[in-house]
Amino acid sequence: MKTNISTFFIALFFIFSSTAIAQDIEFNNGKKYVLGDITVTGNTTFSPQTVVTYSGLRKGEEITIPGETISNALKKLWKSNLFSSIDIYLVKTEGDTAYLEIVLVDLPELNEVTIKGVKKSKTETLIKDNKLTKGVKVTQNLLATTQNYLTNKYRKEGFYNTKVTINTTEVVDSIQKSRVNMIINIDKENKVKVEKIAFNGNDKISDKKLRKAMKNTKQKNPIRLLKRSKYIKDDYKEDLVSIIDKYKENGYRDARIISDSIITNNDNTISININLEEGEKYTFGKITFVGNSVYTDQQLNSVLRIKEGETYNGVELKKRIADDSKPDADDLTNLYQNSGYLFSSINPVEVSADGNVIDMEIRISEGKPAYFNNVTVVGNDKTNDHVIYRELRTRPGQLYSKLDVIRTIRELGQLGFFDAQLLTPNFKNPNPNDGTLDMEYSVVERGASQIELQGGYGGGGFIGTLGLSFNNFAIKDIFKKEAYKPVPSGDGQSLALRLQASRFYQTYSFSFTEPWLGGKRPVQLSTSLSHTKQFLYNPITRDADKSKRFNITGISVGLAKRLSVPDDYFTLSQAVSFQHYNLKNYNTGLFTFGNGYSNNLSYTIGLSRNNTFTDPIYPMGGSNFSVSAKLSLPYSLLNSIDYKALNEERDALDPTDTDDFKRMGEIDQERYKWLEFYKVKFKADWYTRIVDKLVIKSGLEFGFLGAYNNDRGVIPFERFFVGGDGLGNYSLDGRESIALRGYPNQSLSSQDGGTIYNKFSLELRYPITLGQSAKIYALGFIEGGASFDNFRDYNPFTINRSAGLGLRIFMPAFGLLGIDFGHGFDALPGQTVKNGWETHFIIGQQF
Structure with a gap:
């Protein structure tokens, strides 16, 4: 045998x-x-x-x-x-x-997989997540792991009664290998909703407040919209901790959950019973600091902000010592870490609890101050090192500061060259004995160049647009053949070219920006050049009459400097711009002269502050505001023209008379030969994180166009046109298009445009994905605004209101794309019925 x-x-x-x-x-x-x-x-x-x-x-x-x-x-x-x-x-x-x-x-090899019980569109993802590729060995472990993964996946989505069964059948064919087909049956059943959450043993805190403390698990409520009632085991366990935290916040530090049970009801819902023991209420007694030499007790108390006799709050005490939810929180740990004490530790210890009064010792081990030894960056293949290093707030030999590390991450994210979600500071070789550490910043580059290629129908014909934007350009390599991959890049400069054309107009523009002029200081140089040709519509031929045209040529040069006072989030910008308007046989309502020109030489000064968090595409905190003034020279003070007399003469003329109309044109030509005006604008946006990545963006805008000399009047250029998507297509006279969704483009202003406007907005945002290849987020909005022809009519509370939903998609190669569905609640000027729904397509801009 x-x-x-x-x-x-x-x-x-x-x-x-x-x-x-x-x-x-x-x-x-x-x-x-x-x-x-x-x-x-x-x-x-x-x-x-x-x-x-x-x-x-x-x-x-x-x-x-x-x-x-x-x-x-x-x-x-x-x-x-x-x-x-x-x-x-x-x-x-x-x-x-x-x-x-x-x-x-x-072991048999897997031949094919069939998944039943879910949509066909979901099966490919499930197969990929479980690595059920053809040819994989079918082990008992593979079957058990797949079954557990699918069961837990759908239970986490609220399908508490999910059942998954997996069967295999042998494949009989000419191949000698042992192979099987796998059939996965997923029976999710219905989502299990929580009918009722009941508490027993709670006298000090009501059922309502305890249910509110449970952020994830909610009982059925027909009027609740944002948080549906469903049972997810892991979330429920978190909520049990939140219940105890609620007691700790109110002084009941000994509170505990004796037991909890889940009862299945006949209607496929569950009821939850939670039995509590509250214990007695405690207050803070004496709080003493032990081991502190860098900061006095008074300084530490000013940060701790807990006084003797206050209700004991263990949750808040923990946050005041180290708030893990906010990297830049005002707590004791950050106080030390922002002063170089990376290796410090702070531990609260209860030394007495007599008479329900808790005396605390805050025991501090300060350690040595830490200094940066080596500071490096990894992951940048295109962007040159000096572009990154000039943004770093942490330098070799510098005292460690957690705040500087956080600020560095923000500055790198704001560059737009890297995926802000993947920026990582890595602490290397921390040495408490020597008081040194190495810092490595890991970056993941994304495409910084964008192409805009689109076509559409508008303005009486087909409109084609070609735009190229290089946001990490290197102009010094423009004559180096080997640098074209596909364009010279890596120096952080911006270069943009844009061409837009139709039968009736052509627009060409070029701009260049150097963010660090000279490479030593954050002084930004920006230049732009543009030229537009507009042809008059011929109603007989229904085509453009190229013998009648309106040309605009413009150039601007600006400098923007980052300030250090009041803080270094502020930027002071200045620019000089010139526009030349030239008309030939172009008689419209815009001017009374069809042949002539106007010049616009102006100086713009602005102050802005931007401390939004890290990702410029989807900020989750901070604010961004700007105020600017655009000014021309006061020509009426420098010449001897009597504009009052000219106005009186113009008013006396008959526009139906050929000679009078010609004279009116001559007067307007004199008034607008050099444009005289001042323009003030203010804009502010605030980003507030509600929970997880749910963000509220609130905004306020205001603009005013005025004249130095009322007899000369407000110019017909530089005006505000409110309504629609805010895109500036077909805006040839220096006008500004102000977005107000739910209404047609530029429909909420008079024909000649407003001289004053305001806008208020509130937007709720939530990301679908913030991945490297695409960032997608959904939004809901309410907003209102209006424009007025003069300051006498201005009323900030008389606004056109709207609300709606939208979607934004940012892809590095194409920039920001989006769609909004807005409902206008008010009538357009001259109408009596509310405007209703409008669809807006967003290209290359962000509200």
């Missing part, structure tokens, strides 16, 4: 069931043999040489049967996860030589 040696190791490894008769052999326990031939049989596709080599058995070696050598061979073969059955037989012995046989059965 051939002997199954593996049965000797059943207690250590596996149960073997196969036996077969070969010949009668007297089996001797613990006898030594020289290993002869090893044969491999069974249902396996692996070659005998491969199996023997992997087992570790070698012909000619001395082995003990039974012994450790056979045991190790079994271990190696099982660890391969390639076989469903493994047996090692002693076939025969000849003197001191033993002959072995390894009998194997291969």
Whole structure:
């Protein structure tokens, strides 16, 4: 009889069931043999040489049967996860030589997977998540892991009664391999809703307040919209902790949950019963600091902000010492870490609780101040090192500051060259004894260049647009052939080219920005050049009459400097711009002169402050405000023209008379030869994180266009046009398009535009994904605004209101794209019925 040696190791490894008769052999326990031939049989596709080599058995070696050598061979073969059955037989012995046989059965390979019970669109993701690729070995572990993953996945989504069954069937074909098809049945049933949450033993805190403390698990309430009632086990466990935290916040530090139970109701809902023991209420007693030498007790108390006699609040005490939810929180840990004490530790210890009054010791181990040793950046393949290093707030030899690390991450994110969600500061080689550490910033680059290629119908014909924007340009390499990959990049400069054309107009623009002029200071140089041709519509030919045109040529140069006072989030900007308006046979309502020109030379000064958090596409905190004034020279003070007399003469003329109309044009030409005006604008946005990544953006805008000389009047250029998507297409006269969704473009202003406007907005945002390849978020908004022809009519509370929903998609190659569905609640000027729904497509801008 051939002997199954593996049965000797059943207690250590596996149960073997196969036996077969070969010949009668007297089996001797613990006898030594020289290993002869090893044969491999069974249902396996692996070659005998491969199996023997992997087992570790070698012909000619001395082995003990039974012994450790056979045991190790079994271990190696099982660890391969390639076989469903493994047996090692002693076939025969000849003197001191033993002959072995390894009998194997291969694990079946996966042929195809069928998933039932979910939408077909979801199956591919489920197969990928569980690595159910064709050819993978089907082990019991694979089946169990897949079943557990799917069960937990849908239970986390509220399908508490989810059942997953997995069956395999053999594939019969000409291939010799053992293969199986896998059929996965997912029965999610209905989502389990919580009918009622009941508390027992709570006298000090009401059921209502305890339910409110449970942020994730809610009982059914038909009027609640944002948080649906569903049971998810992990979330429920978190909520039990939140209940105890609620007691700790109110002084009941000994509160505990005695038991909790879940009752299944007949209508597929559940009820939750929670039994509590509240304990007694405590107050803070004396709080003393131990081990502090850097800061006085008074300074530490000003940060701790807890006084003797206040209700004991363990949750707040923990936050005042180290608030993990806010990296820049005003707490004791950050107080030390922002002063260089990276290796400090702060521990609160209760030293007495007599009479329900808790005396505390805040024990502080300050350690040595820490200094940065090496500061490095990894992950930047395109962006040159100096572009990154000039933004770093942490330098070698500098005292460690957590605030500087956080600020560095923000500055790198604001550059727009890296994925802000993947920026990571890595602490390397911290040495408490020497007081040093290395800092490594890990960045992941994203495409900084964008292309805009679009076509559409508007303005009486087809409009084509081609735009190229290079946001990490390197102009110094523009003549280096090897630098075109596809364009010279890496120096952080911006270069943009844009062409837009239709039958009726053509627009060309070029702009360039250098953010660090000279490379030493954050002084930004910006330049732009544009030219527009507008042709008059011929109603007879229904085409553009190119003999009648209106040209605008503009150039601007600006400097913006980052300030250090009041803080370095402030930027002071200044710019000088010039626009030349030239008309030839262009008679419209805009001017009374069809031949002539106007010049617009102006100076703009602005102050802005932007401390929004890290990701410029989806800020989750901070604010951004700007105020600016655009001023022309007071020409009416420098010349001797009597504009009052000109106005009186103009008012006396008859526009229907040819000579009078010509004279009116001459007067207007004189008034607008050099444009005289001042323009003040203010804009502010605040971003507030509500919970997780849910963010509220609130905004306020105001603009006013005025005249130095009322007799000269407000110019017909530079005006405000409110309504629609805010895109500036077909705006040729220096006007500003102000977005107000829910209404047609520029519909809420008079024909000539407003001289004053205001706008208020509130937007709720939540991200669908903030991945590297695309950032997508949904939004809901309410907003209102209006424009007015003069300051006398201005009323900030007379606004056009709207609300709606939208979606934004940011892809590095194409910039920001979006769609909004807005409902206008008020009528357009001159109408009596509310405007209703409007659809807006957003390209290349962000509200």
